[in-house]
Amino acid sequence: MLQSMRIIGGKPLNGEITISGAKNLALPALVAALLSDSEIILRNVPKLADINSLLGLLEFLGCDINYLDDHSISLKTDKIKSTEAPYDFVRKMRASILVLGPLVSRFKKASVSLPGGCAIGARGVDLHIKALELMGAQISIENGYIKAQAEKGLFGCDITFPIVTVTGTENALMAAVLAKGTTRVTNAAMEPEVIAFCNLLNKMGAKIAGHGTPIITIEGVESLRGTKFEIIPDRIETGTYAIAAALTNGKLLLKNCVYDDLFTFFEALQSAGIACEKDGLNNVLVYRKEGEIRPVDIQTAPYPGFPTDLQAQYSVLMSICSGTATVTENIFENRFMHVPELNRMGANIAIHGKTVVITAVKKLFGAQVMATDLRASVSLILAGLVADGETVVNRIYHLDRGYENIDKKLTECGANIERFSV
Numbered sequence: 001m002l003q004s005m006r007i008i009g010g011k012p013l014n015g016e017i018t019i020s021g022a023k024n025l026a027l028p029a030l031v032a033a034l035l036s037d038s039e040i041i042l043r044n045v046p047k048l049a050d051i052n053s054l055l056g057l058l059e060f061l062g063c064d065i066n067y068l069d070d071h072s073i074s075l076k077t078d079k080i081k082s083t084e085a086p087y088d089f090v091r092k093m094r095a096s097i098l099v100l101g102p103l104v105s106r107f108k109k110a111s112v113s114l115p116g117g118c119a120i121g122a123r124g125v126d127l128h129i130k131a132l133e134l135m136g137a138q139i140s141i142e143n144g145y146i147k148a149q150a151e152k153g154l155f156g157c158d159i160t161f162p163i164v165t166v167t168g169t170e171n172a173l174m175a176a177v178l179a180k181g182t183t184r185v186t187n188a189a190m191e192p193e194v195i196a197f198c199n200l201l202n203k204m205g206a207k208i209a210g211h212g213t214p215i216i217t218i219e220g221v222e223s224l225r226g227t228k229f230e231i232i233p234d235r236i237e238t239g240t241y242a243i244a245a246a247l248t249n250g251k252l253l254l255k256n257c258v259y260d261d262l263f264t265f266f267e268a269l270q271s272a273g274i275a276c277e278k279d280g281l282n283n284v285l286v287y288r289k290e291g292e293i294r295p296v297d298i299q300t301a302p303y304p305g306f307p308t309d310l311q312a313q314y315s316v317l318m319s320i321c322s323g324t325a326t327v328t329e330n331i332f333e334n335r336f337m338h339v340p341e342l343n344r345m346g347a348n349i350a351i352h353g354k355t356v357v358i359t360a361v362k363k364l365f366g367a368q369v370m371a372t373d374l375r376a377s378v379s380l381i382l383a384g385l386v387a388d389g390e391t392v393v394n395r396i397y398h399l400d401r402g403y404e405n406i407d408k409k410l411t412e413c414g415a416n417i418e419r420f421s422v
């Protein structure tokens, strides 16, 4: 049954929201369990549809999975049942491509369906494939599957990514940790999730250096051991709720988040007149400093730039600012699917190639809108929170892929929002 969300807008959000673990770290961290025959325990794993999809795939491959509590998972892959990631798993989530590297490095072969996932541009996996080929894997595409083999194992080499790819870097890392010799990844992703992922692999016995810089060096080892590891807070969830506070003219204390991992985003918000104050080690307090929100142009870029995953939400904020702002999307093509829906709610956003020009309006109005991809969906929820009247966001299953208990978290801060089935 399809679910929708009904929101009556206009209520300022006040109170506290505890940020969940980062989806974009939890996914590769779960996959890393394929690299070892010992137990990996992950804590602070968010409860999300994407996590469930991936756990389904890992179980299919032969991983023993046990929930120790709501957010702690034990994984052990002492024997493998299959080295094939079938279409039915992979089509639900593009990040399933992450199993390619560890399957080839530990089990010498893999067959992974070409992924589906968010409909935001071409999002090829050519760079993942190229990295493995450079390490000695033989790869062909047959019937929609990537078939990879490395009978003699993988070998360290130099990999230079022409563009920054987050999961591509992670796949190369998982292939390289068990390869013979040293691998150097140049133009590697520097996202906090990638740094944390390297920390996890090192705790498992990998020899990785340089993470957090564009050049990561990996000295291959024979095998990896088990470990316990805590998932870092979700930056994108943090940023989304920060915008919710600013939009509704409320005041939210975001708990258990890392200010420095989002500093470019918080800088933009501060220029727009939004206070984003560190409160102790792990909290950020967000509220409007002045009545008005100032227009501030942004461009998305790989870390440490403005995150593409916060672009749609930021566009909602600029929709009710005091002037005209531009948002330029440099990572993905076709990531403006929220724009026509926001315009139906009264926003004035014009798309010019990879830039949108947002001319502020006095008010947004409630409407029936359709969620498309994950971040577009949450931007419609945000718009609903500040719009006059009732907004119904249909097809919200995208939201549950990336936001744990979003309706509950918002309700507890005063939002009028409810989920219903149609």
Ligand code: UD1
Binding pocket: 023, 024, 025, 027, 094, 095, 121, 122, 123, 124, 125, 126, 127, 128, 129, 163, 164, 165, 166, 167, 168, 308, 309, 331, 332, 333
């Ligand atoms: C990850 C994040 C996603 C985020 C994105 C960019 C996870 C699970 N997801 O996605 O939330 O929006 O980073 O920060 O971590 N590309 C190719 N060929 C490839 C790989 C990528 O052309 O083989 C292109 C993509 O189409 C895109 C760009 O590279 O234009 C960056 O994508 P990438 O960093 O790989 O995104 P994901 O890792 O899929």
